Amino acid sequence: MALVLGGLWLADRLFPPPLPEGGGATVVLAADGQPLRAFADADGVWRYPVTIDQVSPAYLEALVNYEDRWFRWHRGVNPVAMLRAGWQWARHGDVISGGSTLTMQVARIIEPHPRTVFGKARQMLRALQLEWRLSKDQILTIYLNHAPFGGTVEGVEAASWAYLGKPARQLSQAEAALLAVLPQAPSRLRPDRAPDAARVARDKVLARMQALGVWSAEDVADARIEAVVARRLQPPLSAALLAQRLRAAAPGEARITSTIDADLQRALEERVTAYFARLPERTSAALLVVDNETMTARAYVGSLAFADPTSLGHVDMVRATRSPGSTLKPFLYALAIDDGLVHSESLLVDAPQSFGDYRPVNFDPSFNGPVSVADALRLSLNVPAVDLLDRLGPARFTARLAHAGLSLRLPRGAKPNLAIILGGTGTRLEELVGAFAAFNRDGLAANVRYRADAPLQERRLMSPGAAWIVREILEQHGRPGQREDVFDRTGRPPVAWKTGTSFGFRDAWALGGTRRWTVGVWVGRPDGTPLPGQYGAITALPLLFEVIDSLPVRPGDAGARTLPDSVQRVEICWPLGLPPDPHAPQLCRQKRQALALAGMLPPTLPERETRAWGAGRLAVDVDAASGERLSATCTGEHRRRRHEFARWPSLAYPWLPLAERRAAAIPPLAADCAADSFAAMETLRIDGLGPRSRIARPPNSDRAATLRLRALGTPGRVRWLVNGRLAGETVGSRHWTRAFAEPGGFRITALAESGAWDEVEVEVLR
Known part of the structure; x- marks a missing residue:
């Protein structure tokens, strides 16, 4: 035995x-086991x-x-x-x-x-x-x-x-x-x-x-x-790119359970396919839906058609690096609020400006003049955003986003610059969604989780108060092309949303969030070729609202939000940006209701130019009868009166009504008074030409190269000098035109009666 x-x-x-x-063999499952x-x-x-x-x-x-x-x-x-x-x-x-x-x-x-x-x-x-x-x-x-x-x-x-x-x-x-x-x-x-x-x-x-x-x-x-009824034998294929991603991350694992809602996933895949069926050839799209509480992905559409080689459907655009367009602007304004630079109604100026060699323009080539932070964000204005990033610092802004999980990718050797706020960088849809969720998570950004056992990695991106203010601004935007009183949206939660379009119409974005959900949409071509005429507001945003309206709503999601203790509502005045002074009501030219962090009420930002006086509260002695300014030394007899007034930023003056310009002007100096320090306070800026510019005559034309400039910041007379010689005069912001028949370098100076001046150099080419 x-x-x-x-x-x-x-x-x-x-x-x-x-x-x-x-x-x-491996099977990737939805959260419910499907x-x-x-x-x-x-x-x-x-x-x-x-x-x-x-x-x-x-x-x-x-x-x-x-x-x-x-x-x-x-x-x-x-x-x-x-x-x-x-x-x-x-x-x-x-x-x-x-x-x-x-x-x-x-x-x-x-x-x-x-x-x-x-x-x-x-x-x-x-x-x-x-x-x-x-x-x-x-x-x-x-x-x-x-x-x-x-x-x-x-x-x-x-x-x-x-x-x-x-x-x-x-x-x-x-x-x-x-x-x-x-x-x-x-x-x-x-x-x-x-x-x-x-x-x-x-x-x-x-x-x-x-x-x-x-x-x-x-x-x-x-x-x-029971009848014997069988389906056609075929393997499931839903969330195909996410399944491929999870399998690659866990090789050898036979059963992988994701966080995806199977029914929602199939419904949104069909919706995306139907929505973009008429877009031009080789177009793809990506969609990501995340639960804010757990940061788990509930729907993941990586491409428009997974099996379509013409649209490169095998490329996962949820994690592809693309230009974010203007989608970074909400983060900029939130960080600026945290730094005490602005509040929701701070005065910014949307006007032509040069930042070194960089001269941004708006998506719409027109300018709006003086605007609030809220309006600048809702209208997605470029110049105010670049101006604010210049004050915050692009390197610091990039580092803050990277710390929260939103990496901005630049060409090798390049450093963060002002262009990143307008899309001059690269990032991923999943990172944008993880950061955008912070506006409904008290300022905490987090990585998107695709498996229930994946750790939740949260990082502080902004304060709860700044997140509340920016979300409130974005929620008040409304839906484009739709009057609020036409459709009954009772019971639907408000949506804080932002769109973006990259340079050359290569990427169209829409990000939106409610109390429970954050949704991101990208549309474009994976090969990077342009989609002319397709931009975030008309291509991606309608789908965003369709998706959000189809998501489940919990009781209380649509209720009014309570103002947190860290935020206060306060009345402020333009142009100073401060509460009205009851002792000087003339300083308050426009009243606005602002949202600000408690204990922080920053005044209007000073102008960027080193010679600029900027907005400020000024007081001068004037003659009670004539209103002319009096200096410390005057030869005649005058009855002095103290005159206080508020100055607007000089770039805002062309958009101000005449009455506002007069109210903010420094009174002219009396003829019998010696010059004083106020003579140099007037800010002047030449508009229409950047530093060290080059001009040339039109091709195949006998016409000489011509400049058309104007001086901003004074309502009075401006003298124009070319290489030190008088070349013309204008009044206020009227244009001055000069033709240059001969090539060479020229120094152009604009000189106001107050003594304020600005100067640019130009090279005329043959």
Whole structure:
């Protein structure tokens, strides 16, 4: 006996059974267990791994009682069943009933063999090995995952989804009986090809279950009524690019559960496909929906058509680096509020400005003059944003965003510059969404999570107060092209949104957030070629609102938000940007209701030019009768009166009404008074030409190169000098025109009566 046992032990060690390994086939699941995408193994087999607990008890009952009801008692081979099968074969000359146990079937699955006596003997030995090495549940699990169900489908879970469109844990008794008998003849009994044969086989199992007393006659009668209806056999393909991404991140993992809502994912994939069906050829799109509370992705559309090579559907645009256009502006204004530079109604100037060699313009080439922070953000004005970034610092702005997980990618060797706020950089949709969620998460940005077990990585991007103020600004924007009183939106939460369009119409963006959701949309061509006429507000924004309106709403999502303790509503005045002074009401030229951080009420920003006086509260002595300014030394007799007034930024003057210009002007100096320091306070700026510019005559024209300039910052007379010689005069901001017939370098000076001046240099080319 010892020799026999020793020999068996040695044979088992020398010839172990080829137990299946987990590598190869992978299935990526939605949060509720629905398969999103299956990846076949090297042999092209589709398999969705499951455990016994993940399979319907009805299926386990049908399988064990129909195939091997003594499974829990024998040790791999049932001698009674083998003798009965052998006797029937000898008597009838044909197989009447099989003698294979479930363990023997597993042995044949993992190691196919010919249907010969030798093959049967080998199968029995392998079954004994399996029983020696594994528990009954382990053997049953191998069967559940590797039994053939027709075609390239293996395992009950893959079969349940392929034929019935549901997980194996939800099988009815009729469906359980069908799948229990299918591996006996998977090609002949496939319900999608032979529903009648499959029904006969299923009813045979039902009859056996009733005869054994496992299922009641009533249950069996109900099960017989169910028709055998199968779907067309095809693997699932939803959130294909995310599934591919998760599989690459976890190689060898057979079952990957994502955070995706399967029903929402399929609905949005269909919506995106239908929405962009008429866009030009090679256009793609990306969509990401995130739950703000958990930062889990609930829908992920990486491209417009995954299987379309013309639109490069295999390129995942959720994580592709693209120019963000103006989508970074909300972060800039939030950080500027935190730094005490501005509040929601701070006075900015949307006017032509030069920042060194950089001269930005708006998407709409017109300018608006004096604007508030709120209006500049809602209108997505470029010049005020560049001006504010210049004061905050592009390197600091970039570092703050990177710390919160929003990386701005620049060409190798390049440093952060002012152009990044207008899209002169690269970033990813998933990073933008993770940062934009901060406006509804008290200033906390976070990485987007695609698996429930992925860690939540949060970083402070802005203060809760700054996030509240900017979100309030964006929520008050309304929906473009739609009057608020036309559609009843009771019960729908307000949306804080921002669009963006990159240079050359290469990228169209829309970001939006509610209390519960943050949604990001990108539209463009993956190869970077332009989409003329397609920009964020008309291409991406309508889809954003369609998606947000289709998302679930919880009670309280649409309610009014309470003003946090860190934010205060305060009345301020332009141009100073401060609360009105009851003792000097003339200083308050325009009243506005501002949102500011508690304890911080910054005044209007000083002008950038070093010689500029900027907005400020000034007081001068004037003659009570004439209103002329008096200096410390005057030869005549005057009755002095103190005159206080508020100055506007000089760049704002061309857009101010005449009355405002006069109210903000420094009174002229009386003729009998000596010059004072106020004579140099007037700010003058030449508009229409950047520093060290070059001009040339029009091509194929005899006309000389011509300049058309104007001086900003004074209502009075301006003298124009070219290389120190008087070349003309204008009044206020009227244009001065000069033709240059000869090439060379010229120095152009504008000189106001007050003594304020500005100067630019220009080179006239041949």
